[in-house]
Amino acid sequence: MQATTALLHWYDRNFRTLPWRTPPNPELSGAKPNPYHVWLSEIMLQQTTVATVKTYFIKFTDLWPRLENLAEAEEEEVLKAWAGLGYYSRARNLHRCAKIVLRDYNGRFPEEEHKLQQLPGIGPYTAAAISSIAFNQHAAVVDGNVERVISRLRAITDRLPGAKPVIKSHMAALTPHERPGDFAQAVMDLGATVCTPRSPACTICPWVDLCEGRKQGIHESLPRKAPKRVKPTRKGMAFVIAREDGAIALRRRPDKGLLAGMSEPPTSQWSEDMKQDDLGQAPVKADWSLAPSTVKHTFTHFHLELAVWHTQVDAAFPLPEGYWWSVPETLEGEALPTVMRKVLKTPLA
DNA sequence: AAAGCGGGGTA
DNA sequence: TACCCAGCTTT
Numbered sequence: 458m459q460a461t462t463a464l465l466h467w468y469d470r471n472f473r474t475l476p477w478r479t480p481p482n483p484e485l486s487g488a489k490p491n492p493y494h495v496w497l498s499e500i501m502l503q504q505t506t507v508a509t510v511k512t513y514f515i516k517f518t519d520l521w522p523r524l525e526n527l528a529e530a531e532e533e534e535v536l537k538a539w540a541g542l543g544y545y546s547r548a549r550n551l552h553r554c555a556k557i558v559l560r561d562y563n564g565r566f567p568e569e570e571h572k573l574q575q576l577p578g579i580g581p582y583t584a585a586a587i588s589s590i591a592f593n594q595h596a597a598v599v600d601g602n603v604e605r606v607i608s609r610l611r612a613i614t615d616r617l618p619g620a621k622p623v624i625k626s627h628m629a630a631l632t633p634h635e636r637p638g639d640f641a642q643a644v645m646d647l648g649a650t651v652c653t654p655r656s657p658a659c660t661i662c663p664w665v666d667l668c669e670g671r672k673q674g675i676h677e678s679l680p681r682k683a684p685k686r687v688k689p690t691r692k693g694m695a696f697v698i699a700r701e702d703g704a705i706a707l708r709r710r711p712d713k714g715l716l717a718g719m720s721e722p723p724t725s726q727w728s729e730d731m732k733q734d735d736l737g738q739a740p741v742k743a744d745w746s747l748a749p750s751t752v753k754h755t756f757t758h759f760h761l762e763l764a765v766w767h768t769q770v771d772a773a774f775p776l777p778e779g780y781w782w783s784v785p786e787t788l789e790g791e792a793l794p795t796v797m798r799k800v801l802k803t804p805l806a
Numbered sequence: 807a808a809a810g811c812g813g814g815g816t817a
Numbered sequence: 818t819a820c821c822c823a824g825c826t827t828t
Contacts, residue, residue, distance in 0.1 A: 500824095502823095502824095503823075503824045503825070504811090504812075504813080504822080504823040504824060504825090505812090505813075505814080505823080506813090506814065506815070506822085506823095508814085508815085509813075509814065509815095541812095541813080542812085542813080543811085543813045543814090544811055544812055544813085544824085544825085545811085545812080546810095546811070546825080546826070547811095547824090547825080550825080550826085577825095577826090578824095578825070578826090579825085580824060580825045580826080581824085581825090582824060582825085583824075583825085600823075600824075601822070601823050601824085602823095618807095654821075655816090655817085655821090685821095714810085714811090715810080715811070715812090716811090716812085717811090754812090754813090755812080755813085756810095756811075756812055756813090757810070757811050757812060757813095758809080758810065758811075794812075794813095795812075795813065795814095796812085796813095
């Protein structure tokens with residue numbers, strides 16, 4: 458197929474080196490992809506940009522060079538290393554997946570898409586990506602970039618997510634049996650660097666003459682998506698208990714729900730009609746002061762505003778069950794999500 | 807089928 | 818500052 462060949466040539470010329478990638482065309486270079494690296498990077502790249510993932514990927518492979526090492530780590534250590542990347546269920550599923558692959562598959566990932574998709578944290582996209590990139594299997598890889606590129610190339614005007622099966626069948630028809638992994642990465646790279654959501658660089662696109670969306674002048678409006686809902690704003694209070702030596706009192710969040718299993722300074726309930734000066738919500742009796750600024754943070758489905766209250770206590774102060782002191786030297790390495798790091802960075806006066 | 811789940815990049 | 822982007826699991 459002409460479109461396929463043209464894009465593979467574009468990929469060979471525009472290949473971007475990344476820590477988890479092997480050079481294009483495995484049959485020519487002889488370099489074999491590392492399935493552990495491919496899997497780890499693909500999990501990290503879910504909803505997350507390449508630039509952000511790079512440092513975390515290096516940190517993880519440095520801490521746990523092989524899947525076996527990751528499988529034998531404590532979940533707490535994995536959550537600490539993941540802190541700041543977001544969507545923390547990914548870290549828990551990553552760890553569960555490593556244990557299952559070690560136990561059930563002798564530490565080697567299965568090559569087939571349908572077997573990969575049975576593993577925790579691996580859905581339709583990631584199963585196809587690992588199967589094609591790590592094992593050279595013919596799988597149709599569809600992520601957000603592919604949805605955009607293919608819907609423009611074929612002028613698919615049906616709304617997402619309904620149009621997904623049609624996009625997948627077009628991608629399957631375009632995917633070659635020779636270099637399926639390189640082709641999948643080529644379409645995703647094209648979407649990331651040329652066929653961008655806004656102001657696509659059509660003049661340098663290897664598919665410009667084939668692009669049905671551009672011929673019809675509708676490419677920039679594709680893909681069409683379901684309208685998004687407005688995010689409500691929830692309010693709450695965060696409580697920073699500081700000891701004389703600078704240690705901060707932390708606790709662990711519940712194992713289910715938002716920021717599951719992560720650490721935090723204690724907070725009140727978060728709700729739209731929350732009063733931010735009701736110290737009855739404080740975890741301990743103390744002499745509380747209000748910080749001059751509030752912390753603002755946006756999650757997937759709501760905005761959050763936290764009033765920050767703080768108090769200074771002496772070394773003998775008794776903490777509630779389950780709390781612990783984190784001294785300044787250990788604070789950085791705690792499993793603190795970004796919103797809680799914002800709380801701890803808030804000027805107190 | 808719809809809702810829940812974070813963080814970073816860009817205009 | 819406001820808006821945009823993106824895959825898996827649970828309900």
